[in-house]
Amino acid sequence: MxxxxxxxxxxxxxxxxxxxxxxxxxxxxxxxxxxxxxxxxxxxxxxxxxxxxxxxxxxxxxxxxxxxxxxxxxxxxxxxxxxxxxxxxxxxxxxxxxxxxxxxxxxxxxxxxxxxxxxxxxxxxxxxxxxxxxxxxxxxxxxxxxxxxxxxxxxxxxxxxxxxxxxxxxxxxxxxxxQPMFEKWGMKFNEYYASASVLKNKTYNDAKNxxxxxxxxxxxxxxxxxxxxxxxxxxxxxxxxxxxxxxxxxxxxxxxxxxxxxxxxxxxxxxxxxxxxxALANGDTSSSINSTHTKSNNPMWSIKNKFSALAGMSGLATEQVTAAHVEAVNKEIAEQKIPGVTLALDSDLSAADDAVSANASALTALNAVLGKGNEKQTLAEAVTAVTALNLTATEATAEIVALKADRDQWKAKAVSYGAKPDAEPTGGKKDGTDVIEQTNAKPSFYSEADAELDAIRAKMPKMPAK
Structure with a gap:
């Protein structure tokens, strides 16, 4: 049958x-x-x-x-x-x-x-x-x-x-x-349609013809x-x-x-x-012939669906990965509200490392100019400060040299006006006129050498007044 x-x-x-x-x-x-x-x-x-x-x-x-x-x-x-x-x-x-x-x-x-x-x-x-x-x-x-x-x-x-x-x-x-074969065997075909059925089987009959x-x-x-x-x-x-x-x-x-x-x-x-x-059932994606399971209620499929940009980077050569790829992945990370994670290109990380190295060099140059005892910041604080200023080593060195020259200029002026590194309060002059009262506050150019000199002076016996 x-x-x-x-x-x-x-x-x-x-x-x-x-x-x-x-x-x-x-x-x-x-x-x-x-x-x-x-x-x-x-x-x-x-x-x-x-x-x-x-x-x-x-x-x-x-x-x-x-x-x-x-x-x-x-x-x-x-x-x-x-x-x-x-x-x-x-x-x-x-x-x-x-x-x-x-x-x-x-x-x-x-x-x-x-x-x-x-x-x-x-x-x-x-x-x-x-x-x-x-x-x-x-x-x-x-x-x-x-x-x-x-x-x-x-x-x-x-x-x-x-x-x-x-x-x-x-x-x-x-x-x-x-039909021709059956007709040859003696079979006769009869086909009739209702008057209104003008389109019945027309598509197939036209194709057959x-x-x-x-x-x-x-x-x-x-x-x-x-x-x-x-x-x-x-x-x-x-x-x-x-x-x-x-x-x-x-x-x-x-x-x-x-x-x-x-x-x-x-x-x-x-x-x-x-x-x-x-491998798929066990979630093993390390197989050389493996692929991500695509069923909508499967966890692996869910991960791929949520991070389609990341999945799309799979198999790309290093030179094919662009900043646009990274931006798309970071957008997905933000959308999924994953804290503390950001994707970056190796080239960007290398550039950041170079910048930190340059800023560390700038700090070294800064300390060399200031001299021992004048470092005002920890290394980390200085690197942060220099990075914030976006200074290269050359720029930072030039800036410190300018500041030192400015300091020396004001120091020279102060000496010419009679100021001493450890000025003591004074009264009036012999002619009876008043002078500006000095304080024990240390001037801005006061250095470690000044402090050592003051210590030596303090130990020396005072000369009797004439």
Whole structure:
């Protein structure tokens, strides 16, 4: 018995599929449909779990296990074991079962497909958007169109063969008009429409008759816009924005093209995919093939989302990091109200170190000019003061020399007026006139040498008055 759901999805609905895969698929199912089903059904692989450390399959999930979900062949909604097709509805249920099992830390989605029906994407994509555990895609040789759209929902994409095919991101419709063949067998077709139903099936009938304009504008273009929009939203930060062919249906070899364009993350085998799930589940971001988990309710995703500017700097060479990058990160830090943290370029820190060194040199020069005993500040205070004045060593030295000259000038004037370093109060002059009374306050030019001289004078016996 022919599975009508499979026939409709493969032959009658719009497709997101790689053309060579589509041709092979059509031939395969044509042969299958022409033969009666037997008890020797091909079947498909049901989900199972493995030990995260050894990769060995388990009879029942043990704590720390990794789940394996397999989709091979055309992307369709409904499963058919006889044709060997697992539908996305069943695969979605398997993912949900792993999500609910506390023994399972994440899933490897083994996805080997060139695409399939547009309508088969949503059932599994909706479920994947709700998962909190990491999911890693592992493909052996082909990951295209609808299959890639599903893979874009996962946290990491690995491909086994370096010559694997990746891409074919686009939407198409393919018609196989079997009516002439059936008419040759004696079948007669009659088709009538109500008088008011002038547009019923017109888009598809026009396309069948060679005019696909309405089908393209009304059906394929809107579907494709949604399809490409989803890809950009899910993986656009990794994809090379300068290569429009990515979104125009082109296919690429896994390595080096697909990797360099950001379509896949790395080459690896199933063991690598299992290890990646374990790394993501444990929050290990040090792995060379690791990436940040992107689920909205996962802590790692939350960090990346809050600090997108910082995440965007990942992988940049030193010379590529600019002041604009640093400013954007500091803005994010401020928005998250993280105290005491500021990002700075190495070059800025080096310049600051140079400035401090210059100011320290200025302090040394200042102390050399003033002489021992005249330092008025600690080193830290002096550096702060000089930094605030924004003086270089040369400027600071020149400033102190000028101050010293000014001091010496006033000192000379004071001496010429009769002042002494340790002036004592005086009374009137012999002629009876008064003079300004002096105090014991030390003048501004009073130095350590002056103090030592005063001490010596104080110890000397006073001469008797004549």
């Amino acid at each position: 022919i599975n009508e759901l499979i026939v409709n999805e493969i032959l009658l609905s719009p497709l997101c599929i790689e053309p060579h895969f589509a041709q092979a698929l059509a031939m395969s199912h044509l042969l299958s449909f022409s033969q009666p089903k037997s008890s020797a059904a091909p079947g498909y692989i049901k989900y199972y779990t493995v030990n995260a450390a050894t990769g060995k399959q388990q009879t029942a999930p043990q704590p720390g296990a990794v789940g394996i979900v397999v989709i091979e062949g055309a992307i369709v909604s409904a499963s058919d074991p006889w044709y060997g097709l697992k539908g996305t509805l069943e695969a979605a249920q398997e993912l949900q079962a792993f999500e609910a099992d506390p023994n399972i830390i994440g899933t490897v989605l083994v996805l080997e497909s060139g695409g399939g029906a547009v309508y088969a994407i949503k059932p599994i994509a909706d479920v994947m958007n709700q998962l909190t555990k990491p999911v890693v895609t592992y493909s052996r040789t082909i990951l295209a169109s609808a299959a890639y759209r599903i893979a874009a929902n996962t946290d990491y994409i690995l491909m086994y063969h370096q010559h694997g095919i990746v891409g074919s991101l686009g939407t198409m419709a393919s018609f196989s008009d079997m 060679g005019d696909g304009k309405a089908l393209i504008e009304k059906v394929l273009n809107p579907m494709n816009d949604q399809f490409i929009g989803d890809i950009k939203s899910l993986r656009g930060d990794k994809l090379d924005a300068k290569t429009p062919a990515i979104y125009q249906g082109e296919t690429f070899m896994a390595s080096p093209q697909a990797i360099s364009l950001g379509l896949i993350d790395a080459l690896g085998n199933l063991s690598d995919a299992i290890a990646m799930v374990s």
